[in-house]
Amino acid sequence: MGRRYDPERRQRIIDAAIRIVELKGIAALSHRAVAAEADVPLGSTTYHFAGLDDLLLAALEQVSCEPHAAIMSWSGELDDDASLVDGLTRVLEEYASGGRGRIRLEYELYLAALRRPLLQPVAAAWLDDMVRVLARHTSDVATARALVALIDGLLLQFLLTDRPFDRAEVRAALSRVVGHHGDGE
Numbered sequence: 001m002g003r004r005y006d007p008e009r010r011q012r013i014i015d016a017a018i019r020i021v022e023l024k025g026i027a028a029l030s031h032r033a034v035a036a037e038a039d040v041p042l043g044s045t046t047y048h049f050a051g052l053d054d055l056l057l058a059a060l061e062q063v064s065c066e067p068h069a070a071i072m073s074w075s076g077e078l079d080d081d082a083s084l085v086d087g088l089t090r091v092l093e094e095y096a097s098g099g100r101g102r103i104r105l106e107y108e109l110y111l112a113a114l115r116r117p118l119l120q121p122v123a124a125a126w127l128d129d130m131v132r133v134l135a136r137h138t139s140d141v142a143t144a145r146a147l148v149a150l151i152d153g154l155l156l157q158f159l160l161t162d163r164p165f166d167r168a169e170v171r172a173a174l175s176r177v178v179g180h181h182g183d184g185e
Helices: 009-024 030-039 042-048 052-078 086-099 100-112 115-135 141-160 167-178
Strands: none
Touching: 009 052, 009 100, 009 115, 030 042, 030 052, 052 086, 052 115, 086 100, 086 141, 086 167, 100 115, 100 141, 100 167, 115 141, 141 167
């Protein structure tokens, strides 16, 4: 019997890797686990991805496309009549309302770049995109970078605790970085 043509196999492998990382973390990722999750022969995973870093890169690129699109949509949401602080608070609240699972997946892949140089350009591009979008709404790039760092910290704290998203706390923190210390702007 000849080899069966399966144009979707590579994508199924990437999707399986994403599901494994989302449910069990990067430590659970192996060619064998991905093959089982994707319902493909083990050899297919190594045919399409020589190493796990290659598979993680493909997963990070796919997963970062969604936040990238979200980041680009922020610009439109931040252009309305609401203040930057109110707009960012609303965007983060909507993001957090989607649940911790997807945010955990994104940060797990994003933070994997700390030890996997192959992933660093994708993670860095994600940060740079966020800075570019926010810089259009701030007085300078340094403020935009500080906002990105704060957003990362707030989301990581959201993941690490069982506390619900606290709109007032997030708004107050964003106000401090933007330079508005009172309740209103």
